[in-house]
Structures are given as C-alpha cells and as structure tokens.
Amino acid sequence: MGKLDRTSIVVTGAARGIGAGLARRLAEEGADVIAADLNAEGVERVAGEIREAGGTAVGVGLDVGDRESFRAALERAVAEFGRLDVLFNNAGISKTQHFLEVTEEDWNRIMRVNGLGVLFGMQEAAKIFSNQGDGGKIVNTASIAGKEGFPLFPAYCASKAAVVSLTQSGARDLAAEKITVNAFCPGVVTTELWEQLDEESRDVGETERQGQLLEEFSEGILVGRTSAPEDIAGLAVFLASEDSDYITGQAINVDGGMLVH
Numbered sequence: 001m002g003k004l005d006r007t008s009i010v011v012t013g014a015a016r017g018i019g020a021g022l023a024r025r026l027a028e029e030g031a032d033v034i035a036a037d038l039n040a041e042g043v044e045r046v047a048g049e050i051r052e053a054g055g056t057a058v059g060v061g062l063d064v065g066d067r068e069s070f071r072a073a074l075e076r077a078v079a080e081f082g083r084l085d086v087l088f089n090n091a092g093i094s095k096t097q098h099f100l101e102v103t104e105e106d107w108n109r110i111m112r113v114n115g116l117g118v119l120f121g122m123q124e125a126a127k128i129f130s131n132q133g134d135g136g137k138i139v140n141t142a143s144i145a146g147k148e149g150f151p152l153f154p155a156y157c158a159s160k161a162a163v164v165s166l167t168q169s170g171a172r173d174l175a176a177e178k179i180t181v182n183a184f185c186p187g188v189v190t191t192e193l194w195e196q197l198d199e200e201s202r203d204v205g206e207t208e209r210q211g212q213l214l215e216e217f218s219e220g221i222l223v224g225r226t227s228a229p230e231d232i233a234g235l236a237v238f239l240a241s242e243d244s245d246y247i248t249g250q251a252i253n254v255d256g257g258m259l260v261h
Contacts (some may be wrong), residue, residue: 002030008033008081010074012064012121013091016139017191021229022088022236023047024236027055029237032081034063036073056081064091064117071124081130084211086240087125089118089163090141094156094193096200096213109156114159115166122170126179135178139239142166142183142251144259152206152213153164153197164251167230171249180248182239185257188217188226222257231256 009026013019015037023035027050035043035050037105040061047059060076063069069089077084095106097098121137146160163183164165170181195215198231201213218226234252253259 002028003237003243006028006033007031007085007240008077008083009088009240010084010125010185011088011090012062012073012117013141015039015048017193018186018189018229018232019090020046020244021086021231021233022048022090023057023228024053024055025071025233025237026240027053027057028086028242031056031240032059032077033057034077034080036060036075038063049230054205062091063189064089064121065112066144067120067124067238070120072116074121074124074128078128080120080244080248084128084136084138085124086139087121087149088139088141088236088240089121091116091117092141092143092159092193093155096197096206097153097154098152098206100127100156101204102155110155110159114156115162118163118166120167122181126170126174128179129179130177136181137240137244138170138179138181139236140181140183142167142185143171144187144253144255146183146185152204153203161190167251168249175248182247182249184232184235184239185251185253185255186227186232187221187253187258188214189232190214190226190228192237199210220258221255225252225256227256 014035044059047057050057056096142163143160
C-alpha cells in the first residue's frame, strides 16, 4: 500500500528533470499518473518506464500555454482514472541573460509557460474539482528564484514570483471549494535545464568553463551539495497526500538551505 493508492494525478513538464522524477515517485506510491509535456515522445517514454515498473501512467502531449490543450490533459485523467485528485503545475522554462538583454520575446515566452500556464492549470483543475464536489489539491513548482531575484535570470525570477503569488491567491479564493493550493521552491537541481543554463552562461560571457555556473550557485547550500529530483519527491508526495490536508497557500523551500528566511 502506497500513500497515494488510486490517487489520480496530472504532472506537467514530465518528460524530463523534476517532472519525470515526480511522476515516477508518485506512481511508486500508488498514484495513477498522467505524465504531460510538450515533448509527447518524452512523456510516453517516462510513462512506459513507470508501467514497466508496475505502476499506472499515461503519456499525454500538452502545451500549458494553451487553455484547450490543458483542459484536454486534465479531462484525460478523468477519462482514464474516473476523476482528478491532484495537479502538479511543474512545466517551466528559463534563459540565462543579463537584465538589460531581456527582450519582449524572451519575457513573453517565459511568462507564457511559467505564469500563464500555471494560471490555466489552476483554473481548469479547480473547475473539475468543483464539479466533483469533494475538493482537490494543486501543487505548483515555484523556485527560490520566486522569493529572491538573482542575476542572469530576471524573467525567470519574475515568472516564479508570479507562481508564488498565484499560489497564495488561489489558496484564498478556492478554499471554500475544499481545494488546497501549495508550491515547492527548489534551489539548484542538477537536471537538463541547468545544463542549458550553464551553456548559456558561457555564451553571454559570464562564465568561462563548463560547470562553473552550477558551482558558483551552489556555494551557499548549507547541506553541501546540489539537489536531484529525488530530493524533492518526498515533499511532493506529502503535498499530494492526505497528510497535507491542513496546509494551503504555502511556498515551501526545498533547497538545502540556500535561503534561510
């Protein structure tokens, strides 16, 4: 028996990185998982790995910045598993650039996924939860960058601050429907995204060698190492389970002590 037996969960951005790690761990705890991503081939691979391990998962193509696409992914969970219990709004993108180099195109691209996509997911999941009549859980992937602005990621930091704010607003507005809304805030997670950011840092002349950006950002981690998706998975299971029923409106750091406030 897992903590999430027969819990119907949708995870966005599940083709790689944190999202793939969450999908696998949630399935290990007994959840029925819709792994959704713009990379449909990638999420089908992740879903296939979950099924091979004895879990239940379906891969679904999803553009989080398109409301109809998001609605279809959530409705797929209802069609496959009979209901929707939890949405993990995890999909996110970033770009390494100096503040004065942020263009309107950069801003709109990042905000469409990280901000608007979270709003769409929250709204469409809340409608399903309301129709079901017995509440539900929304868990957003924010970041410590949503609590403190960092150089080289101005648009990303702004987008994650929006996620924290949406989490708080949603928690207040949806509480009457028995819907809880929380977020977790990772620090430095060694995924493909950080490999991209490290390469871009060299391209803009901020760092000189591979891995330097990761090393510099990791210097203030109190536990002495960067994190992996597995370090976040335990908190994700908690937030998806009944154990967190009395928690809402929170943005919980899971960063090894990078921010202590």
